[in-house]
Amino acid sequence: MIKEIYAISALLVSTLFMMIGTGVGVMLIPLRASAEGWTSTEIAWIGTSYAVAFTIGGLVTPILVKRVGHIRSFAAIQSLLGMSLLLHTLIVDPIAWCFIRALGGMTLVGGYMIVESWLNERSNNASRGRIFSAYMIVSMTGVAVGQYLVPFGSITTAQLFIVGSVAFSISMLPISLSTAQAPQPLTSVIVDPVALFKRSPAAMTGSFLAGVIFSNWSYFGPIYGKAMNFSITGIATMLTLTMIGGMLFQFPFGRLSDRIDRRYVMALVGGAGTVISATMVLSAPMLSAPGNSLYIFLGMFSLGSVMFPMYALNVAHANDFAKPEEFVQVSGGLLIVYGIGSMAGPQFGGRLIDAVGPDGFFVAMGLAYAVYGLYALWRSFRKDAIAPAMRPDFKIVPMSPTQTPETAVIYAPLQEAK
Numbered sequence: 001m002i003k004e005i006y007a008i009s010a011l012l013v014s015t016l017f018m019m020i021g022t023g024v025g026v027m028l029i030p031l032r033a034s035a036e037g038w039t040s041t042e043i044a045w046i047g048t049s050y051a052v053a054f055t056i057g058g059l060v061t062p063i064l065v066k067r068v069g070h071i072r073s074f075a076a077i078q079s080l081l082g083m084s085l086l087l088h089t090l091i092v093d094p095i096a097w098c099f100i101r102a103l104g105g106m107t108l109v110g111g112y113m114i115v116e117s118w119l120n121e122r123s124n125n126a127s128r129g130r131i132f133s134a135y136m137i138v139s140m141t142g143v144a145v146g147q148y149l150v151p152f153g154s155i156t157t158a159q160l161f162i163v164g165s166v167a168f169s170i171s172m173l174p175i176s177l178s179t180a181q182a183p184q185p186l187t188s189v190i191v192d193p194v195a196l197f198k199r200s201p202a203a204m205t206g207s208f209l210a211g212v213i214f215s216n217w218s219y220f221g222p223i224y225g226k227a228m229n230f231s232i233t234g235i236a237t238m239l240t241l242t243m244i245g246g247m248l249f250q251f252p253f254g255r256l257s258d259r260i261d262r263r264y265v266m267a268l269v270g271g272a273g274t275v276i277s278a279t280m281v282l283s284a285p286m287l288s289a290p291g292n293s294l295y296i297f298l299g300m301f302s303l304g305s306v307m308f309p310m311y312a313l314n315v316a317h318a319n320d321f322a323k324p325e326e327f328v329q330v331s332g333g334l335l336i337v338y339g340i341g342s343m344a345g346p347q348f349g350g351r352l353i354d355a356v357g358p359d360g361f362f363v364a365m366g367l368a369y370a371v372y373g374l375y376a377l378w379r380s381f382r383k384d385a386i387a388p389a390m391r392p393d394f395k396i397v398p399m400s401p402t403q404t405p406e407t408a409v410i411y412a413p414l415q416e417a418k
Helices: 001-007 009-035 040-068 072-091 094-121 128-152 159-174 193-199 201-227 234-260 261-280 293-307 309-320 324-356 361-379 403-418
Strands: none
Touching: 001 128, 009 040, 009 072, 009 094, 009 128, 009 159, 009 201, 009 234, 040 072, 040 094, 040 201, 040 234, 040 324, 072 094, 072 159, 094 128, 094 159, 128 159, 128 234, 193 201, 193 324, 201 234, 201 261, 201 293, 201 309, 201 324, 201 361, 234 261, 234 293, 234 309, 261 293, 261 361, 293 309, 309 324, 324 361
């Protein structure tokens, strides 16, 4: 295990600093936008622009890498990422930030894809699971570290944007100086949405709703924390606890789905998310009172416990009906659907927050969870489940900013191994 991790240490270090820069931006940008007095709808358009560009970037990055190679592409991408953060301080305007954030989204997905393709090349079927797990741990650690850097600066100055830009600059050094052989060209995913929906309507619809939920959380979670009068450190803690809840509960939900109809587990996740969201809305007067931050932390931890397993459940359910050679196409197609949901999520949440206030954040989450759970339950009566012995085991997949077509390439061999 130690030798396997050491062999990819340069890639993991690059990933760590790239995710630190990402964590700074994920928390800083909505908070700065809110501090500028922009409406939730304006902030939603910034999030939607990012999601659109992120999804498109996953399709065009293979073309760039094929033209100039992995190392040059990665160096250019990190340079553009650093530049995109700095541009936020030069042009403070919501429309301009839509285009700037789009630049960040399109380039960030390229960075992830290059690292993931390299990790896939350096692993085999025996080690891929351990390497992928290390990658997910490093990724989530980097995001958490980036979020906790934000309290050390002021969100209204250029200081924190510079810190994030420096992290992106550092991330290019390990890969640029690596003597390891570059991997094979990136995989271009061909998507057949009609065939994908016919194969597994619950997985496709669930992936869309997972994108809605996660993007709403990532853009308006910090703003909800600010509305609850949390300090910047408190907001970082709230977001980190959400991720920790997801890390702890992915495996239990996954193992349960290996034993019963996965759609029942999807319905359980949706129902639990609806109850948690409704509880947070109904408890709003108590939660807004001073000294009740512990209850909000507990609520966000609980929300993460059912939010992060969603995407992995969708992929596992779709692959139950797929042949091993179709895993990449199916998983990659679900990623595209997830990306489309990420475009809609900020629009949905932003308008509800503008209409009803901070509680609109949990109203949006609750409605999406309810549709997710009810649709999965309804589908369980429409089509018989595959017998547990006949389907691949559940594998943990990150529901995070690292969702790219290359994640599907890594995930497919894991699903094949049973």
